[in-house]
Amino acid sequence: MRLSWVALLLIVLGSSWSFATPPKKQTKLTLVKLSFLEALAPKDTTSSARFEKDYLAALDIGKRLNKRKLAQCGYELESNTFFYDASDPLQAKEHAESAVKNGAWLLVGPRRSNHYLLLVKGAESTPTVSLLASSSEVEALGKLHLSLSPTNSVMAKSAAIEISIRLKKIGANKTYISVVSEDCLSCKDFANAFDREAKKLGLKKVDDLKITGDFPETSAIVASIRTKKPAFVLLPNYSKTTSHVMSAVEGSGQNPLFVGGDGWGDSKFGFVQNADHNHEVEGFTVRGMPPVEQGLKKLSIYKDLPKTEMPSSGSALGILKSLEATVEFLCKSKPKTSTDFKKSFEKQGSKLFASPWGVSIFDLNGGNITYTRSTQ
Amino acid sequence: MTSRKERSLQEFVLRSWLIPGALAFFVSVAAFAIVEYREYRSMVARSVDLLAHKSTIVSRRLSAELMLGKDGAIEAVSKQLATDLKLLSVGISAKPSCIETSKDSCARVFDGAVHYYQRAPGLESKIFSDITVNAPSYFESMDLHLLLWSGLPIFLTLAVGILIQRIYLRKYILKPIQSLVHTTANRSEPSPEWPIEIKDISNRLSQSFEKQEQAVFGQLARGVVHDVKTLLHSVMSAMELVNEVTEESEKRKSRLEMLQKTSTINLPKMKKIIELTLDGSREIPVRPVLGNLNATIRSSIESNRHLALSRKVNVVFDSSVSDLMVSHDAIQLERAFTNLIKNGIEAFESRSDQSPIVQIKTVIESGQVKVQIEDSGPGLKTPSDQIFKPLRSTKSHGSGLGLFVSKKIIESHRGQLLAGSSDTLKGAKFTVTLLTDREAGT
Incomplete structure (x- = not known):
């Protein structure tokens, strides 16, 4: 009898507990479509293949490490990646149009400014982020279109201040010549910004030379350096062109300082250090990112990164940063639709999708490019 | 060459x-x-x-x-x-x-x-x-x-x-x-x-020549046999009459005279036919001797006198040179001229001409002696390039060898015989060209 009472009591208690506790809710995650677009240089297939592999690996790691946090916020990511031929920038626009048509919430665009600007042409009403675009036109695109890199004006200002300090230290004259690739939009943009800042700092441009192609004619550059004897040469071009010009100047027996603008690459992926005559060249370049190891430290997922899966390129760093910013943005703004996402992006995007690294200065010494420091 | x-x-x-x-x-x-x-x-x-x-x-x-x-x-x-x-x-x-x-x-x-x-x-x-x-x-x-x-x-x-x-x-x-x-x-x-084609042509030509030779031989034989047979027939007929038994001595005498006359006429003719036939089939030997050609021509005219009289043909001889001394075989050339003049006279055989004439003229041109025999007859009936071929006679009783032999005789004298038309008499014209002694010597 006593036992039956106990049993009844247990049944009553159990039933009341089960009714008191609501059933576990099956949370439906909101699918966020991201589209990643990047240009590959077909002429350098080895480098392109390595770049692509690193890019995809970073994307995979970033999605994996952010998955739990994202799920806790009620989201899951679906990403599409488009690699295209860098010699055909129009594909950036076409792929952007296609991605928008497929319902992408955010487009993470190419590094090069002109490619990114074309991407924006195909996705004017969709939020986009470039990994490294830094031209002044990017600044003017508005709040829907952002870059993880400092702008050219910012980097050019840092470069002008840096060279002024260095020239003062060695007591050199304050003259320079500018050698700029006509077909590089960002390079011209940087050069213009540098000229403005240099003027403010009392630096005098004694020659302005325009070049085209990866391997331009260098006799005019060499002649100009020989006759005008500038303290430094502004070379805000991509690494192949820069390396070619440096080799010619070095080969002519002259040794001015070289100042670059976010295009020389780094010690692993650049071309400058591989040229025959570049063992003695000296100078520095500015970049929108520090070396990958340094840059990763600024990311919240750094502590979770497996040591065997460390990314090795600036673009990979940018991918991780863009994914981290996306997750943070989603968790904060909680958009339910792409329209909500767009509205929130316009308001708060620039705060999260901004460079955490400032302007990094890389020294060129004895043909080697090494990270020196970052300026805010 | x-x-x-x-x-x-x-x-x-x-x-x-x-x-x-x-x-x-x-x-x-x-x-x-x-x-x-x-x-x-x-x-x-x-x-x-x-x-x-x-x-x-x-x-x-x-x-x-x-x-x-x-x-x-x-x-x-x-x-x-x-x-x-x-x-x-x-x-x-x-x-x-x-x-x-x-x-x-x-x-x-x-x-x-x-x-x-x-x-x-x-x-x-x-x-x-x-x-x-x-x-x-x-x-x-x-x-x-x-x-x-x-x-x-x-x-x-x-x-x-x-x-x-x-x-x-x-x-x-x-x-x-x-x-x-x-x-x-x-x-x-x-x-x-x-080549086969050439061999074939050669064989055909050989066969053709053989046939032609046989035909010529046959034609010649038939002509000679006919003429000789005709003449022999006359003689044989005369002999048969003589052999007939008759008691009349006058009649017998008359028959013997007839046999003699017939034999006298026909046997030389037979001999001449045989000689002509032989001349046509062999080279005619000539023995030139310097002599008066006009005399030879006159002998030929004389030989044809009876024929001309019987045909009432006027034979005229005109020589621009009185003594035409030329090396020639008078006997053979007389035969040739006789034949040519005879042909001219016989051209009037079936024609009633008012004044038939045969004219013989001798001239010297460019060192050559030319004897022209013209008549006022009907002219040549055979083309001039065919007329000298043997067996081409247009006459009913001709052997077809006269002109052929005449030409051979003249050519044996290194001369030339041409046939044509007479401008003046409108009949036939034969021209015999002989070399003078001076030309023959050079």
Whole structure:
């Protein structure tokens, strides 16, 4: 009898507990479509293949490490990646149009400014982020279109201040010549910004030379350096062109300082250090990112990164940063639709999708490019 | 020494090769031009195809730059693209003037360049990229070795063909033809090397000559036999009458006289027929002796006196030289002149002429003695080139050997006998040409 009472009591208690506790809710995650677009240089297939592999690996790691946090916020990511031929920038626009048509919430665009600007042409009403675009036109695109890199004006200002300090230290004259690739939009943009800042700092441009192609004619550059004897040469071009010009100047027996603008690459992926005559060249370049190891430290997922899966390129760093910013943005703004996402992006995007690294200065010494420091 | 006939055959051989050779060469050149033109068109087409791919690259790149709208970027990128893609020029064009190859592109060749226009994609306004490469040159694209190698066999074939045909012409046509007469005349066998056609011709000619000889022999034999038989028949008839038994001595005497008369007339005639027949079939030996030709002619006229009187033909002899001393065989030449004068008299046999005349005239021209025998008869009934052939008599009882033998006698004197028409008497005219002693001596 006593036992039956106990049993009844247990049944009553159990039933009341089960009714008191609501059933576990099956949370439906909101699918966020991201589209990643990047240009590959077909002429350098080895480098392109390595770049692509690193890019995809970073994307995979970033999605994996952010998955739990994202799920806790009620989201899951679906990403599409488009690699295209860098010699055909129009594909950036076409792929952007296609991605928008497929319902992408955010487009993470190419590094090069002109490619990114074309991407924006195909996705004017969709939020986009470039990994490294830094031209002044990017600044003017508005709040829907952002870059993880400092702008050219910012980097050019840092470069002008840096060279002024260095020239003062060695007591050199304050003259320079500018050698700029006509077909590089960002390079011209940087050069213009540098000229403005240099003027403010009392630096005098004694020659302005325009070049085209990866391997331009260098006799005019060499002649100009020989006759005008500038303290430094502004070379805000991509690494192949820069390396070619440096080799010619070095080969002519002259040794001015070289100042670059976010295009020389780094010690692993650049071309400058591989040229025959570049063992003695000296100078520095500015970049929108520090070396990958340094840059990763600024990311919240750094502590979770497996040591065997460390990314090795600036673009990979940018991918991780863009994914981290996306997750943070989603968790904060909680958009339910792409329209909500767009509205929130316009308001708060620039705060999260901004460079955490400032302007990094890389020294060129004895043909080697090494990270020196970052300026805010 | 090359004969005139052979040379003309060689020219024919040369032409027979040169004409088709020239035609073959021109056909070869024309075919070469057509082939090269097709190749040129193909090169242009390939050039356009290649440009189509490059044009897509350029139009997309320029379109991107136009969208970005950076000052000077189009020029810089165009320059770079021209270098990278190995183009003559790169630019943009508002409205190309050429036939469209597709909806948004077209190509044309002008100013020595192939232009390819393609609409820049993604732009609202119609802007075309314009890229050019050097157009292939028709003449520069020609492979002249092809012409050389196609022409060389023609020239070699011509040269070898002409050489071979000349050798064959000499060996298998000209030599056999030259030998044909000899072979045929001598009844010898044709050379085994001769072509079948030539051997066949030779055999046919031999057979033809044999038939002709048999025919001549038959005709001659029939004529001689007939004449001799007729004459013998007269003599035999006379002999039969003599042999008939008769008691009348007067009658017998008369019959014997008739036999004698008939024999006297007919037996010399028979002898003459036999001699004439023999003369026609052999060389007539002559023994020239210097003598008065006029006398020989007068003897001939005398021999025909009875005949002329019976036919009432006036025979006139006119000599511009009184003593025409010429080396000649008087007996043989008298035979010839007698025959010629006799023919002239007998021309009036079936014609009632008012004043029949036979005129004999001797003249000396250019060192030669000419004896012209003309008559006012009906003229020659046989063509002059056939009249001296044997057995061609137009007379009912002629042997057909008179003129033939006369000609042989005159030619034995290194003279010439020609037949023709008389301008003055409108009848026949025979001209005997003999060399004077001075001409004969030189």
